[in-house]
Amino acid sequence: MADEVRPPDVPRSLRSALLRRLGWVRTGTTSPSRYFARWAVLGVLVGIAAGLGAIVFFWLLQTGTHLFLGRLAGYAPPAPLGEGNHGASSLGRPWVLPLVVALGGLLSGLLVFTLAPEAEGHGTDAAIDAFHHKGGRVRARVIPVKTLASAITIGSGGSAGREGPTAQISAGVGSLLGQWLGLDPNDRRILLATGTGAGIGAIFRAPLGGAVLAAEILYTHDMEIEALFPGLIASIVGYTIFGAWAGWEPIFGAQPLLGFTNPIQLLYYAALGLICGFVGVLYAKTFYGVTDIFHRLQLPNWFKPVIGGALVGLLGLVLPEVLGTGYGWLQEGLGAPLTISLWALLLLPFAKILATSLSIGSGGSGGIFGPGMVIGGTLGTALWQLSHTVLPGMPESAAPFTIVAMAALFGGIAHAPLAVMLMVGEMTGNLSLLAPAMIAVGLATLVTGDHTIYTSQLPTRADSPAHRYQFSFPLLNTLSVRDAIGRALFVFTAQTPVAEAERQLLERNLPGAPVVNERHQLAGVVTMSDIATLAPEQRPEKPVAAIMTRQPVAVDSEASLDVALELLATNQVSWAPVVEARDQVVGVITAADIVATYRTALRWTVRRLHGITADTVLLESRIAPDSPLAGKALRELHFPGGALVVSIHRAGATVLPRGSSTLEAGDLVAVLTSPESEASVRDFLGGTGQAHPVSAGFS
Secondary structure (H helix, E strand, O other): OOOOOOOOOOOOOHHHHHHHHHOOOOOOOOOHHHHHHHHHHHHHHHHHHHHHHHHHHHHHHHHHHHHHHHHHOOOOOOOOHHHOOOOOOOOOOHHHHHHHHHHHHHHHHHHHHHHOHHHOEOHHHHHHHHHHHOOOOOOOOHHHHHHHHHHHHHHOOOOOEOHHHHHHHHHHHHHHHHHHOOOOHHHHHHHHHHHHHHHHHHHOOOHHHHHHHHHHOOEOOOOOHHHHHHHHHHHHHHHHHHHHHHOOOOOOOOOOOOOOOOOOHHHHHHHHHHHHHHHHHHHHHHHHHHHHHHHHOOOOHHHHHHHHHHHHHHHHHHOHHHOOOOHHHHHHOOOOOOOOOHHHHHHHHHHHHHHHHHHHHOOOEOEOHHHHHHHHHHHHHHHHHHHOOOOOOOOOOOHHHHHHHHHHHHHHHOOOHHHHHHHHHHHHOOOOOHHHHHHHHHHHHHHHOOOOOOOOOEOOHHHOHHHHHHHHOHHHHHOEHHHHOOOOOOOEEOOOEHHHHHHHHHHHOOOEEEEEOOOOEEEEEEEHHHHHOOOHHHOOOOEHHHOOEOOOOOEEOOOEHHHHHHHHHHHOOOEEEEEOHHHEEEEEEEHHHHHHHHHHHHHHOEEEEEOOOOOOEEEEEEOOOOOOOOOOEHHHOOOOOOOEEEEEEEOOEEEOOOOOOEOOOOOEEEEEEOHHHHHHHHHHHHOOOOOOOOOOOOO
16 A cells, blocks of 8 residues: 555564564454553654644644634634634725635645545544554644645634544544554554544543544444543643643633523423534535535536535625634633624524535535534534523523534534533533533434434444454454464574475475574565565575565464454455564464464354463353263363363353353353363363373474
8 A cells, every 4th residue: 555654674673573573563453551651652752742742733733723814814713712712803905705725625626526535524534534544543744735735724614623634634643653563453453543542632632532533433323442541641642742831721721610400301301402413414414415516516626625625705794793614603602791793693503514525525625523522512602692581491501502503513513422522521621511512412412313413433343344243253262363273383594595495395385484593583584475586596596574564464473363364354364374472583474374273162162261360261061962071070080280170151140150060952162271271171171081181382
């Protein structure tokens, strides 16, 4: 793939130091300490990128706004409380505004469609698509293109949010980090999701919401739990770095005096949630309807944002509130008294939907998260303005309606209710409205149903290609790579002549073999295809080191078989070396080995549940009618050393095992053992019913 970051072929590079000396970055480790060490460090690295990326983009956005809207159009949009809290200026040169927004569309369109077409539109959806369908890979050039194009689009007055660009920037860095370290597809995906949440959490100064968003935004009805821990680390680091530069005050200022004080208000918030749900669906339908219209236009792609920009500029002449991010106008709904006229409040949510659809749907670059909150917040403000003098028990100010509607509208249509509620609470410095927000967001989500603003979202993990092996073959997740190592280990050294390697591979009918150093660590692999690249007359003199593939695909012996199969399929290889601590080679695994082990496990009906501690494994087996174990007392059976029967589940009841307990057909037996004894216990439970010597290593 173009722009894919490949690991450097330098043995003592930083990557080698991380992978070979520390050992915690490899795939499939099950030790809790290694898991937390790996993801803590990787989370910190992604968080640093998220914080610095947010700073760079925020500065570029401010510079672009000052240059395009300020210098050219003579207009300064208002800023929220945490970013200067200044009001809007009047349009100094109104006739220039449509030209300025169109100019921004032209520059953005040329950048995107010339250098990186995937930077078109809102970046969060692109990151979700890369997670599900591209193995967590993002092209390196997307990062600078997305950054600059979005700053131009929004800075010139285009209606868009800044969270999409920062999400794609940090998600891209996470993806590149995973590619540079040579991580497996699953870990690359987690790094990408972590970057998405960390970037949004940093730019909005909402670290907790950003971390939850990393797990929640990928699906409409599910969560990627594995992204939570690294997401928390990355969001905290990103928030800290951005806050140290931009300040710590919430974007919309702290609102400590707001709260939920009257039970009758729950009815009003419920109605608000239903309305937000319907407007959220309107937002999604309008956005993709306009996008479809622009896609059908028989014009160069780079020119379409010019049309969208000109139309937004014309709309801005009537309603300047639609220009830019709109966060400053949203602040108005949190103040008292309101300074926006009622007619402007009533028009603004729908005008913002249209402006965002034109700006981003035409091919411009920016986010749709921020506009969604502006649409919801101004809708809540307008509804309060209409009803606060009519309905009893209404809040004294519009702020509670504004805050709850911000969460309800976008939390529902984005299918990220928990994350958006937390983010809105962090952005307003107020969590006391969570109870009414839960009512409103829940009802908004009910109304939106399967409609979503992110078309790359999938319903559940079972629908994602990222988890196709785990859910298509669930038993694979309970089997480890060590279960599938079935052939004697055969390796070369780097000094082995190529001709000798060719002869031995042909004799053994092998497609290739690992190459190890003097410490039996993985140095590379050599295949028949590699040998074919060398002329026959050169093969006797040339060593294997001259043609071997360095930094090859390798899988950890502790990895589950679904991870191993994903690794082989994604890298389009039929086999891979199996390594342990410090990259010691202990065997090879092939797709055929995985299939054979899977079929054997199905026949044995033995499955690995989990480790109770780092050095124990719990196995579960159903006793078949023809099993040699059926009808025998436990004291008669000679289990392999280190095995302990902990429970027998029979006819819906649990039998505590004693020496006199007799196993019956249909019993579900749970056995605790060590990883070293696991293979022997599996064979005993599902195979012959005879004890075997405990395996102490790998053949």
